[in-house]
Amino acid sequence: MPNGPEDRLDRRDFMMASFATVGASAALVANAASANAQAAATPSAGPAAGGSSATVYTGDTIEGKKVVSALDVNDLEAGRKHLLYFQGVEMPGGQHWYVSVTVAKGARPGKRVVLVSGVHGDEMSSIHTVQSVMNQLDPARMAGTVMAVTDVARPALEGMQRRWPNSGRGNDLIDMNREWPGNETGATAPSRHAGLLFNRLLRPNADVAIDFHTGTTGFDVSAFNIAGMDVAAVKAMVELYPVGQIFDNHVYPGVLHNAFVDAGIPSFCAEVGAARSLDLEMIQLFVEGTLNVLKHHGILAGPMGRTGKDVAVFVGNSAFPILATHGGLVEHLVRLNDKVTAGQKVAIQRNGFGEVVAEYTSGVAGEVTGQRSDALAEPGNPLVFILFHAAAPGGSETYPE
Numbered sequence: 001m002p003n004g005p006e007d008r009l010d011r012r013d014f015m016m017a018s019f020a021t022v023g024a025s026a027a028l029v030a031n032a033a034s035a036n037a038q039a040a041a042t043p044s045a046g047p048a049a050g051g052s053s054a055t056v057y058t059g060d061t062i063e064g065k066k067v068v069s070a071l072d073v074n075d076l077e078a079g080r081k082h083l084l085y086f087q088g089v090e091m092p093g094g095q096h097w098y099v100s101v102t103v104a105k106g107a108r109p110g111k112r113v114v115l116v117s118g119v120h121g122d123e124m125s126s127i128h129t130v131q132s133v134m135n136q137l138d139p140a141r142m143a144g145t146v147m148a149v150t151d152v153a154r155p156a157l158e159g160m161q162r163r164w165p166n167s168g169r170g171n172d173l174i175d176m177n178r179e180w181p182g183n184e185t186g187a188t189a190p191s192r193h194a195g196l197l198f199n200r201l202l203r204p205n206a207d208v209a210i211d212f213h214t215g216t217t218g219f220d221v222s223a224f225n226i227a228g229m230d231v232a233a234v235k236a237m238v239e240l241y242p243v244g245q246i247f248d249n250h251v252y253p254g255v256l257h258n259a260f261v262d263a264g265i266p267s268f269c270a271e272v273g274a275a276r277s278l279d280l281e282m283i284q285l286f287v288e289g290t291l292n293v294l295k296h297h298g299i300l301a302g303p304m305g306r307t308g309k310d311v312a313v314f315v316g317n318s319a320f321p322i323l324a325t326h327g328g329l330v331e332h333l334v335r336l337n338d339k340v341t342a343g344q345k346v347a348i349q350r351n352g353f354g355e356v357v358a359e360y361t362s363g364v365a366g367e368v369t370g371q372r373s374d375a376l377a378e379p380g381n382p383l384v385f386i387l388f389h390a391a392a393p394g395g396s397e398t399y400p401e
C-alpha cells in the first residue's frame with residue numbers, strides 16, 4: 001500500500017519504465033500534479049460543484065435523446081428511467097463527443113450510485129455489466145438513483161482500443177485512466193473531457209461510485225476488484241461481490257476511482273476478465289455483486305445474492321509482475337486463479353527454432369491474476385501477474401488493468 005504520493009509516483013515510473021517511456025511518465029505526472037493544483041485552486045469550477053448544481057439542456061436532441069452539458073439527477077422526474085447524452089469535449093472537426101447516460105430515478109429519495117464503464121475503449125464486458133444492472137432496475141420500486149455512463153472514452157471505443165487517439169503533436173494515444181479528475185482547461189482534449197465529465201456529471205451525482213474495467217488487449221485478467229480496504233465503506237461494498245480475488249491497494253493517482261475517493265466519495269474498480277469480448281458468465285458475478293451493493297445502500301429491496309464469502313475470496317495487497325526477458329512465443333504453465341508457490345515455474349518462451357530461451361518463475365506465493373494472452377512477447381512485456389500478500393508492500397509493484 002502506498003504511503004504517499006512519492007510511493008505512488010515511484011510505482012508508476014516502474015510500470016512505465018517497463019515500456020521504456022520514462023520521459024512520458026514524468027510528463028504525465030507533471031500534468032496530473034498541475035491539474036490537481038488547478039482543481040484545488042478553483043473548487044467551485046463547473047456548475048455542478050458544491051451540490052448546488054442545475055441541469056443544463058443544450059437544446060439539442062440526438063436520436064430522440066436530449067443532450068445535457070450538466071446534470072443534477074434531482075432535476076429529473078422520479079419513478080422512471082431517463083436516457084440522455086452528455087456533451088463532452090469537441091473533436092478536431094468541431095463537433096462534440098457525446099457519452100451515453102442512463103438514469104434510473106427511484107420513486108422515493110435515497111442514495112445516489114454512479115456506475116461507469118468505457119474509460120478504456122477495448123473493455124466490452126465492463127460495458128455489458130453496467131447495462132445488465134441498469135436493465136434489471138425498476139425505478140418505481142427503487143429508493144434512490146442509479147446513474148450509468150457506459151462510453152466515457154468515445155474515440156477509443158470507436159477503434160475498440162484502450163487509449164484515446166489525440167492530435168496534440170501529431171497523433172498520439174492517451175490513457176484516460178491516468179487523467180482524473182481531469183481539467184476543463186487542460187492541455188489535451190482527454191484531460192478536458194475528463195474534467196467536464198467529473199465536474200458536471202459524475203461527482204455531483206455520486207454518493208458512491210464504481211468504475212468497471214477489464215484486462216487489456218493482449219492481456220487477460222481474472223475476476224477481481226481493486227479497492228482500498230482500509231476505507232470501511234469501500235471494504236463493505238467489495239466484500240459483497242461473489243468474485244474470487246480482491247487487490248487491496250490504492251494503486252495509481254489519476255485513475256477514476258481514486259478521483260472519487262479523493263472527493264470523499266467511496267469508490268472502487270471492478271475488473272471483469274478479458275478485453276474485447278463478452279464473458280457473460282463472469283459478467284453475471286459482477287451484476288450480482290452490484291445489485292448487492294444497491295441493496296446494501298437501501299436502493300433496492302430484497303435478499304442479498306452470493307457474496308465474497310461464498311467464493312472464498314483471496315485478498316492480496318501486492319501484484320508481482322513477471323516481465324519477459326527475451327523475445328519469442330510464450331507458453332503458460334498455469335491458469336488464471338491458480339495458486340502458485342514461490343519458485344514455481346509459470347511460463348516458458350521459445351525462439352524461432354523452438355528452443356526454450358527463457359523459463360519464468362514466480363517470486364512469491366499467491367494466485368495468478370493476469371496473463372499475457374498475445375502469445376508473442378518481447379523483452380519487458382508483462383507475462384504474468386501474481387496477486388499476493390506482502391507484509392510490507394513495496395513501492396515497486398504494478399498491476400494489470
Ligand SMILES: [Zn+2]
Pocket residue numbers: 119120123177213214215401
Ligand atoms: Zn481499463
